[in-house]
Amino acid sequence: MDIRTQIERYYAAHVQDFANSSRFQALEAGQLSRADMDQFIANLCRAHLKSPQILAFLYSVAPPAAASAIQHNMLEELGLDDEGICHPDLLLELAAAAGFDEAQREALVEGAQENVRSLCTDPLMFGTIKELGLSVLLEVTCFEWMLSRLASRIGRALEQHRGLSPESLEWFYHHSEVDIRHAEEGITSVVDYLRYYEIDADELETILDITFRENIFLKRYFGAIALAQETHMLEATP
Amino acid sequence: MSHQVVSATLFALRIPFVEAFAHSVRSRTYSDSIVVRLELADGTVGYGEAVARPYVTGETVESCLDFMKERIWLAVQQTAYPSPPADSAAGLDWLRAIAHTLPTDPAEGTPGHVVAWNAARAGWELALVDALLKTEGRSLAHILPPQRPSVTYSGVITASGIESAVKMAKRFKQFAIPHLKVKVTGEGDRDRIAAIREAVGDKPSIRIDGNGAYDVEGAIATCQELAEFAIASAEQMLPRGNPADLAAVQAAAPIPQMADESLITLADAEALIAANACQWFNLRIAKCGGLANTVAIAQRAQAAGIRCQLGCQVGETAILSAAGRHLAAHLPVEFVEGSYGKLLLSQDISRHPIHFAHQGRAPLLTRPGLGVEVLDGMLETYAYQTISLKS
Numbered sequence: 001m002d003i004r005t006q007i008e009r010y011y012a013a014h015v016q017d018f019a020n021s022s023r024f025q026a027l028e029a030g031q032l033s034r035a036d037m038d039q040f041i042a043n044l045c046r047a048h049l050k051s052p053q054i055l056a057f058l059y060s061v062a063p064p065a066a067a068s069a070i071q072h073n074m075l076e077e078l079g080l081d082d083e084g085i086c087h088p089d090l091l092l093e094l095a096a097a098a099g100f101d102e103a104q105r106e107a108l109v110e111g112a113q114e115n116v117r118s119l120c121t122d123p124l125m126f127g128t129i130k131e132l133g134l135s136v137l138l139e140v141t142c143f144e145w146m147l148s149r150l151a152s153r154i155g156r157a158l159e160q161h162r163g164l165s166p167e168s169l170e171w172f173y174h175h176s177e178v179d180i181r182h183a184e185e186g187i188t189s190v191v192d193y194l195r196y197y198e199i200d201a202d203e204l205e206t207i208l209d210i211t212f213r214e215n216i217f218l219k220r221y222f223g224a225i226a227l228a229q230e231t232h233m234l235e236a237t238p
Numbered sequence: 239m240s241h242q243v244v245s246a247t248l249f250a251l252r253i254p255f256v257e258a259f260a261h262s263v264r265s266r267t268y269s270d271s272i273v274v275r276l277e278l279a280d281g282t283v284g285y286g287e288a289v290a291r292p293y294v295t296g297e298t299v300e301s302c303l304d305f306m307k308e309r310i311w312l313a314v315q316q317t318a319y320p321s322p323p324a325d326s327a328a329g330l331d332w333l334r335a336i337a338h339t340l341p342t343d344p345a346e347g348t349p350g351h352v353v354a355w356n357a358a359r360a361g362w363e364l365a366l367v368d369a370l371l372k373t374e375g376r377s378l379a380h381i382l383p384p385q386r387p388s389v390t391y392s393g394v395i396t397a398s399g400i401e402s403a404v405k406m407a408k409r410f411k412q413f414a415i416p417h418l419k420v421k422v423t424g425e426g427d428r429d430r431i432a433a434i435r436e437a438v439g440d441k442p443s444i445r446i447d448g449n450g451a452y453d454v455e456g457a458i459a460t461c462q463e464l465a466e467f468a469i470a471s472a473e474q475m476l477p478r479g480n481p482a483d484l485a486a487v488q489a490a491a492p493i494p495q496m497a498d499e500s501l502i503t504l505a506d507a508e509a510l511i512a513a514n515a516c517q518w519f520n521l522r523i524a525k526c527g528g529l530a531n532t533v534a535i536a537q538r539a540q541a542a543g544i545r546c547q548l549g550c551q552v553g554e555t556a557i558l559s560a561a562g563r564h565l566a567a568h569l570p571v572e573f574v575e576g577s578y579g580k581l582l583l584s585q586d587i588s589r590h591p592i593h594f595a596h597q598g599r600a601p602l603l604t605r606p607g608l609g610v611e612v613l614d615g616m617l618e619t620y621a622y623q624t625i626s627l628k629s
């Protein structure tokens with residue numbers, strides 16, 4: 001199996017697990033309570049509000065062949081490309097449309113910043129930035145892979161079952177379009193990264209295993225307890 | 239100056255694991271720690287943690303909670319606790335004095351057989367120590383002065399199929415963890431250990447842990463079969479029982495034996511030493527009844543030439559991890575387990591992550607008390623039972 005296929009299979013399985021989860025299906029079927037939907041929106045905002053910073057980190061460790069694509073991705077997130085759509089602003093507009101007041105939106109930004117803080121302060125398990133960079137790159141590109149396939153479905157669910165306007169859901173519809181390209185470019189970036197830093201298939205497999213030990217989408221979007229219930233680590237009603 | 243405890247809350251937690259953890263006795267998918275949060279009259283708050291294991295001390299979560307609220311709380315609220323001494327040379331006496339205030343016997347008529355109420359006592363001892371040290375702004379390192387600049391932890395490979403075990407071994411290799419412990423069950427041990435050794439190479443040390451899954455003949459045969467993989471020690475191959483049985487294994491097996499479930503009290507330590515039953519003790523704070531009792535057993539081991547490992551209970555949170563860090567830095571232990579934090583728990587309960595880093599290394603803790611900032615919100619999120627105690 002070539003490396004590209006190895007990564008795509010990993011991503012596809014991870015996304016499939018998310019799409020097949022009872023939480024995701026409840027979201028699509030309109031079976032989540034309003035409070036749970038709002039929690040989902042809050043979690044999603046916290047997960048992505050600081051994406052430009054994460055991409056900036058990836059840009060700083062990117063091999064020459066991948067630097068341009070990652071730089072473009074970062075500028076696009078910031079709204080500094082030709083389209084001029086700042087993605088964090090789209091998330092805050094989504095939160096406002098869902099009824100989050102200014103203080104709640106500020107709390108979302110603080111929560112997102114806390115995630116960046118954790119990334120910087122958690123004891124490092126990897127021995128070098130090379131491995132950490134690969135793990136972050138895999139996570140980011142797996143998110144792009146997922147969004148290219150599920151973002152419009154999530155947007156439609158929130159439109160139909162939470163009554164949000166298509167304008168307020170621009171983040172999802174925009175991602176469903178641009179991330180098809182990003183998803184392809186992302187895997188190319190990973191392949192370039194592996195080649196540049198001379199990471200072999202065995203080490204890649206281990207870092208994939210470490211990075212995706214938990215379903216990152218379920219944990220980030222629905223929370224640790226929901227993930228534990230989906231994976232039977234906890235009973236549904238402890 | 240003395241301090242009075244005015245209230246306490248017991249949180250019975252269920253914190254999910256990232257992945258299931260199994261050994262020969264059972265498989266776990268969540269931490270079932272009990273956190274003791276107590277408040278002194280001056281408002282200082284301290285945290286302790288108990289991990290009840292019926293197959294270790296005989297305590298269950300429910301019986302542990304009952305013992306805490308019916309026996310320990312009665313004693314604690316009637317006691318005036320001294321501030322920690324300014325002179326750290328008096329630290330161990332202070333620690334022993336605190337432990338001495340905690341009852342050891344259950345109320346009359348309590349059903350079930352319990353070897354010792356050590357998990358319950360450890361939870362309260364830690365909470366008291368944490369709070370009392372905080373009143374003076376002192377770290378536990380003042381009472382247990384560190385003898386090393388950092389602590390190096392082992393990785394533990396759960397009882398699982400070969401593929402899963404190799405996957406875990408490769409993770410630990412990626413993290414350059416220098417010592418590994420592998421749970422063995424009596425089924426396919428040789429193939430698993432061979433695959434793990436092949437995956438990690440010759441460099442990391444490997445220990446095995448049977449959790450009492452073998453009889454004398456089986457333990458000897460297994461050790462003979464696995465010796466070629468350079469196994470540093472074999473932990474608790476037999477069930478807790480007559481030390482003479484373990485001595486028979488120690489005499490015949492090519493791998494040094496380590497006592498774990500057989501070592502709960504100081505009397506156990508004396509019996510094991512008298513029988514020449516093993517070369518290693520596995521100390522655990524929750525199993526041995528807290529810091530003071532664990533130090534006492536370690537001192538006895540040292541005097542008898544027994545080597546020590548500081549182990550942990552599966553699913554310990556940041557509180558017991560922090561206590562373990564201090565103790566591991568203070569005692570002459572050769573292997574250390576614990577501080578897995580978010581490597582095992584889906585979320586930990588402290589603001590600052592406690593888990594070790596690359597090469598299993600973790601720094602010493604220097605903040606007041608045990609050195610961790612517990613998030614009450616996390617306790618409330620993961621508590622399925624909360625008991626409030628007021629004097």
